[in-house]
Amino acid sequence: MNVSQSALSHAIRQLEERLGVRLLTRTTRAVAPTEAGQRLLDGIAHHLEEIDAQVEALGALRDMPAGTVRLVSSDLGISQVLWPKLSPFLKKNPDIRVEITLDNGFNDIVSDGFDAGVRRGEHLARDMISTRIGPDLRYIVVAAPEVFEAHPRPEHPRDLSGLPCVNFRLPSSGTNFVWEFREDGRDLRVKVEGQLAFNNIFYCLDAALAGFGCAYISVDLAEPHLKAGRLVQVLDDYCPFWDGFHLYYPNRRQASPAFRAVLEALRHRT
Numbered sequence: 001m002n003v004s005q006s007a008l009s010h011a012i013r014q015l016e017e018r019l020g021v022r023l024l025t026r027t028t029r030a031v032a033p034t035e036a037g038q039r040l041l042d043g044i045a046h047h048l049e050e051i052d053a054q055v056e057a058l059g060a061l062r063d064m065p066a067g068t069v070r071l072v073s074s075d076l077g078i079s080q081v082l083w084p085k086l087s088p089f090l091k092k093n094p095d096i097r098v099e100i101t102l103d104n105g106f107n108d109i110v111s112d113g114f115d116a117g118v119r120r121g122e123h124l125a126r127d128m129i130s131t132r133i134g135p136d137l138r139y140i141v142v143a144a145p146e147v148f149e150a151h152p153r154p155e156h157p158r159d160l161s162g163l164p165c166v167n168f169r170l171p172s173s174g175t176n177f178v179w180e181f182r183e184d185g186r187d188l189r190v191k192v193e194g195q196l197a198f199n200n201i202f203y204c205l206d207a208a209l210a211g212f213g214c215a216y217i218s219v220d221l222a223e224p225h226l227k228a229g230r231l232v233q234v235l236d237d238y239c240p241f242w243d244g245f246h247l248y249y250p251n252r253r254q255a256s257p258a259f260r261a262v263l264e265a266l267r268h269r270t
Contacts, residue, residue: 128248139239141239144209
């Protein structure tokens, strides 16, 4: 905002004095809105967003769209969709700035201040607008060859309970992701155990390559290692395709030209 902390604090104190109510609770470690402050924020936030959008919309009068777009996505969404598509787009649109935050949790993009987030289609919130930005995804079970020299290959997803596995930890819940399969048209979910758990899918892949057990990762990540013989795949018949990545965002009457341009660049085309 190009405003010093002292100037901002002074402005807030003046507003509190004028309203006759405390808006912020201040401690040595944090500042949070009071009940009154949150009520005021909820009431005026959308008006402020509309003002920002109208100001940014003036960029439509320029030759090129301009502005900042803030996105939040999982590591896989960034590597497989956002970066491959945005890299060439941004070179052609130097006045658009994109901030990408890596987070594998389920963010509240409105309260966290993001313009949009990336999730798989089945995990989208109902009150959000969404646009598909990637193809369907397929997750498979892989392990280094030496794992199956010491353990039998699983014939059914339930057999994974007796094998060492590398877990993916969900930051939002603090629990391990339950591996998803399909049998005879029905969804089948399996909890696995192992020595390692990460909240980053690329470390899960590294651990699988190092022989720490089975990992549940996307085909795109596994494919080069499968071809090179560093990994082997199991349970192929139980691994279906799932709904791909979508960009989700709140309903705004006037989206900025920069956001519309980014959305169009990310849109999935078959």
